[in-house]
Structure formats: structure tokens, C-alpha cells
Amino acid sequence: MGKLSVSxxxxxxxxxxxxxxxxxxxxxxFAELYDINCLGTFSFKGTTLQPRAGNRLPRIAEGNAGMLxxxxxxxxxxxxxxxxxxxxxxxxxxxxxxxxxSGFSVSEYAEVCRRLDGVPQVGWLEVNISCPNVHGGGxxxxxxxxxxxxxxxxxxxxxxxxVIVKLSPNxxxxxxxxxxxxxxxxxxxxxxxxxxxxxxDLKTRRPVLANRTGGLSGPAVFPLALRMxxxxxxAVRIPIIxxxxxxxxxxxxxxxxxxxxxxxxxxxxxxxxxxxRDIIQALPETMERYGIEKLSEITGGAHGWEKM
Amino acid sequence: xxxxxxFTVTESSPLTEKVSRLVLRGDVSAxxxxxxxxxxxxxxxYLRRPFSxxxxxxxxxxxxxxxxxKGTRLLRDEKPGAEIDVxxxxxxxxxxxxxxxxxxxxxxxxxISPLYWLAKELIREGRRPTALLGFNTAADVFYEEDFxxxxxxxxxTTANGSRGVKGYxxxxxxxxxxxxxxxxxxxxxxAVCSRSDRPGQLSFDRRMGCGxxxxxxxxxxxxxxxxxxxxxxxxxxRKEVLWEN
Numbered sequence: 001m002g003k004l005s006v007s008x009x010x011x012x013x014x015x016x017x018x019x020x021x022x023x024x025x026x027x028x029x030f031a032e033l034y035d036i037n038c039l040g041t042f043s044f045k046g047t048t049l050q051p052r053a054g055n056r057l058p059r060i061a062e063g064n065a066g067m068l069x070x071x072x073x074x075x076x077x078x079x080x081x082x083x084x085x086x087x088x089x090x091x092x093x094x095x096x097x098x099x100x101x102s103g104f105s106v107s108e109y110a111e112v113c114r115r116l117d118g119v120p121q122v123g124w125l126e127v128n129i130s131c132p133n134v135h136g137g138g139x140x141x142x143x144x145x146x147x148x149x150x151x152x153x154x155x156x157x158x159x160x161x162x163v164i165v166k167l168s169p170n171x172x173x174x175x176x177x178x179x180x181x182x183x184x185x186x187x188x189x190x191x192x193x194x195x196x197x198x199x200x201d202l203k204t205r206r207p208v209l210a211n212r213t214g215g216l217s218g219p220a221v222f223p224l225a226l227r228m229x230x231x232x233x234x235a236v237r238i239p240i241i242x243x244x245x246x247x248x249x250x251x252x253x254x255x256x257x258x259x260x261x262x263x264x265x266x267x268x269x270x271x272x273x274x275x276x277r278d279i280i281q282a283l284p285e286t287m288e289r290y291g292i293e294k295l296s297e298i299t300g301g302a303h304g305w306e307k308m
Numbered sequence: 309x310x311x312x313x314x315f316t317v318t319e320s321s322p323l324t325e326k327v328s329r330l331v332l333r334g335d336v337s338a339x340x341x342x343x344x345x346x347x348x349x350x351x352x353x354y355l356r357r358p359f360s361x362x363x364x365x366x367x368x369x370x371x372x373x374x375x376x377x378k379g380t381r382l383l384r385d386e387k388p389g390a391e392i393d394v395x396x397x398x399x400x401x402x403x404x405x406x407x408x409x410x411x412x413x414x415x416x417x418x419x420i421s422p423l424y425w426l427a428k429e430l431i432r433e434g435r436r437p438t439a440l441l442g443f444n445t446a447a448d449v450f451y452e453e454d455f456x457x458x459x460x461x462x463x464x465t466t467a468n469g470s471r472g473v474k475g476y477x478x479x480x481x482x483x484x485x486x487x488x489x490x491x492x493x494x495x496x497x498x499a500v501c502s503r504s505d506r507p508g509q510l511s512f513d514r515r516m517g518c519g520x521x522x523x524x525x526x527x528x529x530x531x532x533x534x535x536x537x538x539x540x541x542x543x544x545x546r547k548e549v550l551w552e553n
Contacts, residue, residue, distance in 0.1 A: 025524075029539075054527055059515070059526070067354055067517060069525060271349065271354060274312065
């Protein structure tokens with residue numbers, strides 16, 4: 001066990017850095033650039049039961065310190081992912097991977113998870129109940145504790161693999177949703193998904209995105225994500241994967257101090273394709289600067305100081 | 309295969325009131341074909357900005373662009389010596405063998421940019437391209453002499469007739485041709501296709517997130533399935549284009 005290693009639901013990661021779903025495809029584009037086996041693991045593109053072409057263009061807009069996307073879960077469907085994408089991924093990535101799953105009904109979530117449960121390459125199932133860019137699915141399950149618990153329980157019944165539930169920040173009380181997922185059998189939660197946002201084109205006086213709204217990610221959302229990781233850490237005992245605007249080794253450490261066991265990196269991959277590799281390389285020196293000997297020991301380290 | 313590198317601006321010059329030319333020096337080895345593009349990271353902007361490669365020579369490449377928004381204005385004001393983080397070798401590029409021996413190179417405005425290096429490469433392959441360059445007025449014309457200096461027939465059109473042929477580039481297409489390569493406003497590309505039944509290679513522009521296939525932000529439907537403009541494009545064959553995108 002190295003200084004950087006962490007344990008995520010019983011599976012050892014060499015380091016806590018995980019590219020977030022939807023920013024890393026199925027890994028090949030990045031495998032052309034660097035050996036992606038340096039990653040803790042990664043979460044592949046959100047997968048649904050049927051193939052999805054995604055939303056109309058434009059799907060991308062920009063903010064002052066981040067980006068908006070409304071891709072709309074474009075993916076080839078779970079069977080094509082298992083048949084075509086995962087064997088290709090196996091050639092360039094030799095660690096268990098996180099399968100990110102979306103759906104439009106409780107039974108669809110469960111069916112996609114059931115099919116992925118039989119794939120040895122998949123280490124964890126990350127159940128996305130927080131996509132803001134599709135109607136009638138995704139986020140509608142993540143904004144109500146009862147619906148979140150229902151999806152969690154349904155997935156729990158069909159798989160022996162660890163279940164991570166990916167939470168939406170577009171709620172009043174994220175801790176209550178996290179607690180509902182924990183009570184329904186989730187092994188971990190990941191947060192935050194993107195923050196619902198929009199831009200308007202001054203010339204056309206219309207929304208920039210064809211979907212009108214999209215999900216904001218990038219450094220703009222980091223403090224918001226950190227606050228939510230903090231709140232969820234106070235409410236649950238299961239591990240938390242922190243994400244939202246992480247772009248440096250310092251951000252990773254800050255997320256872990258707030259309560260994260262592992263950390264996902266999203267938008268940074270899209271503007272700095274070497275972001276994850278660079279963060280991992282910078283971690284040992286950054287840990288030394290802040291007197292951290294073993295990374296796994298700092299999770300939640302910023303809590304409880306009032307009592308000292 | 310794409311590369312990331314730091315490039316140094318060696319030349320920055322205005323070509324017209326709106327259009328500028330920038331030459332950047334660095335590792336250009338990933339820039340393999342005309343029609344490919346680069347992504348520039350600019351101070352204060354979160355997303356990179358894509359630009360077609362206008363030329364690649366020695367250890368440098370050239371881009372032409374209109375200062376139309378925040379990013380392109382920043383870029384216009386870059387001085388020689390400035391360093392810029394660039395992703396190179398993006399996109400598929402033009403197929404030099406798809407459009408026969410006497411293709412038309414049809415560009416509108418800054419859309420002529422990738423056609424310049426394309427012309428050089430086609431000439432190197434022994435082909436005889438003709439350049440049709442469309443602008444609004446005489447004051448907007450740029451790179452006419454550069455195309456002419458390659459020794460190819462070069463026709464300029466202006467919408468108001470203040471230079472060259474009066475009208476649109478499509479009004480100059482009435483000549484024998486084996487096929488065409490085109491880049492410019494989408495209405496122009498569409499009009500070009502409606503004026504020729506020959507093979508055509510079309511270069512498209514879409515709002516992109518990453519520029520290298522990871523974010524799925526620029527996916528379009530084609531007769532060959534979904535294609536990412538940044539990865540399986542930006543050049544599509546006319547036969548695979550579905551215009552409803």
C-alpha cells in the first residue's frame with residue numbers, strides 16, 4: 001500500500017484520482033496521450049439500456065470559470081458497451097473500472113446494472129440519478145429522497161458489486177438524499193453532478209444551448225461541491241467520492257479534508273487533457289508540503305475541529 | 309495523434325480590418341493533413357478555441373481568423389514572443405484523393421484558411437486545383453495573392469462586385485471540375501453542394517467542448533451514424549451529410 005492509495009468499497013486504488021463520467025469517453029482518446037493505468041480508476045460514459053443519440057446542438061457553452069454541457073447521455077446502449085467498448089478498453093486499462101449508469105425508470109436502472117453485473121472488468125456501478133440534461137429521467141430521481149432510495153434499492157437487489165449513487169446538487173438538502181441512499185443500501189455516494197445553468201446569446205436573444213439549460217462544471221462549482229461533500233460527510237457513514245471543479249492536487253486534498261475518500265476530475269480533462277496525470281504526479285510533493293504522510297488518513301480531516 | 313505543446317507567436321499581422329494572421333512556432337509533428345485544426349488555450353477563457361490550420365511549414369503553423377468575439381480579439385492582440393498552449397493534430401482533415409485531378413477549392417471569408425495548405429498539398433500530388441474565394445467587399449479580400457503565388461487559377465468573388473466577379477462563390481462554379489473542397493458559412497456549403505453533382509469534401513464548424521472526442525459536445529447525425537465533428541470530422545463527405553443537423 002503506497003502513500004497515495006485509498007480503499008473504495010473494499011477495492012484498493014493506487015491513488016484517489018478518478019476521471020469523471022462523460023469527460024473521459026471510454027478512455028481511448030486519453031490512452032493515446034498517456035498511460036491511463038496511472039489513474040486510480042475512471043468512470044466511463046453514462047450508459048443507458050437503449051442507444052441514445054443525445055441532445056441537439058449546440059450542446060456546449062462557456063462560463064467565466066467553467067463550462068455548460070447538455071450532451072443528453074449520448075451512448076451506444078449497454079449491450080454495445082459490453083460487446084464493443086469494454087473489450088477495447090481492456091487493452092489499454094488493466095484496473096477495475098466504474099460503470100456509470102443512467103435510466104428513465106427504476107426498472108431500466110436495474111436492468112442496465114444487472115447486465116453490467118456480469119462484466120468482470122466493472123469494479124463499481126455508479127448510478128447517476130442526477131443528469132440535468134434529459135427529461136423524465138436522470139435528475140428526477142435525484143431530487144427526491146424517496147425516489148433516490150427506490151432506485152438505489154432496485155439496483156442493490158441485482159448486483160453484488162459496490163453501488164455508488166451519483167447525487168445532484170440541484171436540491172435543497174443533499175444530505176437528506178445521501179442518507180436515503182445509504183439507508184437503501186448504497187455502498188458510496190459521489191457528488192456533485194453538474195449544476196443546472198444557462199447562457200443567453202445577446203445577438204439572437206435566445207439560449208445558447210439547444211436544450212436551453214445545461215450543467216455547469218469547472219472551477220466555478222468547486223466551493224459549492226466542497227460544501228456539499230462536507231454536509232454529506234456529516235450525514236452518512238458510507239464513503240464519498242468528491243467531484244466538481246477539481247483541477248489540482250491541492251483541490252484533491254481539500255475535497256478529502258471535507259470528507260471525500262476518492263476524488264473525481266471532470267471538466268479539467270477537457271481543457272487540459274493531461275490533468276489527471278499531472279494531478280497524480282503533483283500529489284506526493286503537495287502532500288509533503290502540507291505534512292500528509294498517508295493520503296487515506298486525511299478523509300474528513302477538517303471535521304470535528306470545533307470540539308478540540 | 310494529437311499532441312499538447314507550448315508554441316511561440318512569431319508573427320501577428322492584420323490582413324484586413326477584421327481578419328488577422330498568426331504564425332506559431334513549436335512542435336508541429338502532430339499536424340499531419342490540411343483540414344485538421346488546433347485548440348488554443350487563451351488567458352481568462354475556460355474552454356480552448358478551435359482554429360483550422362491554414363499552413364504548416366518547417367516548425368511553424370499559420371492560422372487566419374476574424375476577431376469576432378472575446379477569444380479572437382485576445383488572439384489578435386497577441387504579440388510576437390507570446391507563448392500559447394496548443395493542442396495540435398485534431399480532426400480528420402481533407403482526403404486528397406477524394407475529388408479528382410481538377411477540384412475546385414471553394415471558400416467563404418475565413419473559410420478559405422484550410423484551403424491554402426490543401427492547395428499546396430494537392431499541387432504536390434500533381435493535381436490542378438482552382439481556388440474560388442468569396443468575400444463581401446473588396447476591403448474584405450485577403451490571401452488572394454498567396455493563392456495566386458501557388459500558380460493556380462484563383463477567382464475572387466465579392467457580393468457587391470467591388471472586386472473580381474460580382475456575386476457569391478457559387479456564381480463562379482460554372483466551370484469544368486472533378487470535385488470540390490469547401491469551407492465557410494454553412495449556407496454557402498449547402499449552396500455549393502446544390503450547384504455541383506461532383507464528389508465533395510465539406511469542412512464543418514460546431515461549438516466544441518474538448519476538441520478531441522471526449523465530451524460528445526459536437527456530435528452530428530450522418531448516413532454513417534453519429535460522428536463527432538472534432539474527431540471523425542471536421543471534414544465530412546457530401547454523401548454522408550444529413551442537413552437537418
